[in-house]
Amino acid sequence: MRRAKLTTKKLAQRIDLNYFKRSHPLRRWRFILSVSVPALTLIWLGWFAITRNNRVYSSGKMSASHAVFTGSCSSCHVKAAGVFSSKTSDAACETCHDGPIHQANQVFAPNCATCHREHRGSLRLAATSDGSCTQCHADLHATGTATHYARNIDGFNSSHPEFAAVRAGSVDPGTIKFNHRVHLKNNLAGPSGPAQLACGDCHRPPASNQPERFGSQQPKPASVAPEREPPSLNPERAYMAPVSYAQHCIGCHGLQFDKRFAESAPHDTPAAVNAFLAMRFRQYIFTHPAEVRITDSDPNLPQRPLPISPRVLTPEQWVTERVAESEQLLWRKTCMQCHVISFPASQPLPVVAKSNITVRWFQHALFNHDKHRLVKCEECHPAARTSQETSDILLPGIKTCERCHHSGSQAAEARCFECHTYHDWRKEKPAQGNLILGQNQARSSEKAGLNSTAE
């Protein structure tokens, strides 16, 4: 009662010799899937073809500024007659944008798409790679002339030269006598007692809506009202406005000209001041005719000739003398505290040198104080507290910027576009818009299809 031994022959006899004629489920399903999965992909593509939607062939998401053209490939991909492909061309870009030339003597001008790479998601198209710039600036040449710019720049942190404004020998061309050290001392004589000045009391962007501590309290013009637009879009927050007497100085540095008047002389040209003084003294003597009899004089006036007392003057004589006294006070003392004043012999009035306050130091680069508002002022302007001369340059050098802007992983942006723009936008021509709203999608439907004759 034993099962026969399974010899090779017996084992072979157990096999159904027709087994290969019947499909095993494993093979059958493999075949079904091998047919159905590619078929499903064709159905998927077919659906887009039927709905004339070419988005499926997009190589990536459009940038935020071009997202409206996502379904309208033909807006940029223009097909030339007799050519299979529909590549983008500069002409397609220039339909909407003018791309002003970078530099008149540049050796070559790259195509738009060389620097502004589309289909890479919601990126700023202006955020070009450093390679776009260094392809020329790493070995800079100019056509027909020698360039006066740095010739070998291959990155901000590697070979970028020191900023021109702070290179050795540079001085502030301003003529206003200002001593930062004195003005940042404790217990300065303020308009209402001891005061401590801070940087922001004098250095503010035009769009600042904070009240002036030591300036005029008049409201700002509506054109710079900060609520008009969000701070990030307000260009008037990028740069500090030049310091002005009316906004920053008048609180402490009044232009008193005579003890008879509480008001100040106007901060204006010598001729305007002269006219103002004459007008105010005439008004005064008209209401105080007894003062034409002079019995004493003000001993505080400098360089005043000794009075001949008592004297009786005509009103006009009295006005002339008072104006002369007040102008002596102003020209020789008050105005001279800040201004460079000369007294040409040929002119009756002094000449005040132009203030020459530099509004924008970095002419070839962009900077935004508002974006840096979290940083303490002295971090970038350490010399401000000790500077005593107007000619001192208090701007940060490149090393200061490199403390944050470097190529490390935890660093601020250090690529070229962060500070520089390629196109010279002063030469921009206005675009002639030709897009009709609502036709974009329609045009997409007409032109984007695979079998469209338009493409």
Add this chain to the structure above:
Amino acid sequence: MILFHGGFRFGGPLTSVLMILLIIVVASGLFGAALQHYMPNVMTAEVQKETIFEQIDHVRAGMLADADALISSTTGSGDTAGAKRAARPPIAVQTVPLPQEAAAALSSFYVRKMRPFLQNDGRARHPLADAGGARAIFVELRTLLPAETHDAVKSLENICEEERQLRRQTRLHHWLHGWLMLHIPLSFALLLLGCVHAFMALRY
């Protein structure tokens, strides 16, 4: 290469699908290649009674018929249905009358334990599915049965061993070829979409 080609981005819908397909195809291919190197050795070592995969169900049916015929002839029940169902006469039929109690015990064991196991009753952990457990069961069975039945019991034990090996072969085969169910269809889809992608890339 493809990652460099795509700039380490998935891109749009079509290129994203292509990239996902490529990753799955490459991963499943590597997985399959590793299995193709490893599994045959396991199969050779663990499945001495390996047969053609597509014939496993056929062979198991034959084994069931063999076991039915063996029990029928051993217990003298006269049930030759198993012998008739068997495609070939794999057993040496010897009609030896068994004591009634022994015949009942053998029949009971076969009907209640072994036959459901051979029929693959769906129980995840059948006592006979484990080699150690099966050995203990058959040792116990031999102590209950007279010595003249021990050859038949040994044959039944061999059938159970072959059943276990065929089950093992089935599992190994599924590992060895199952990845192709994913790899081949997706490879075809990848080729198809790759051609479409090349055409559209040239166009745009």
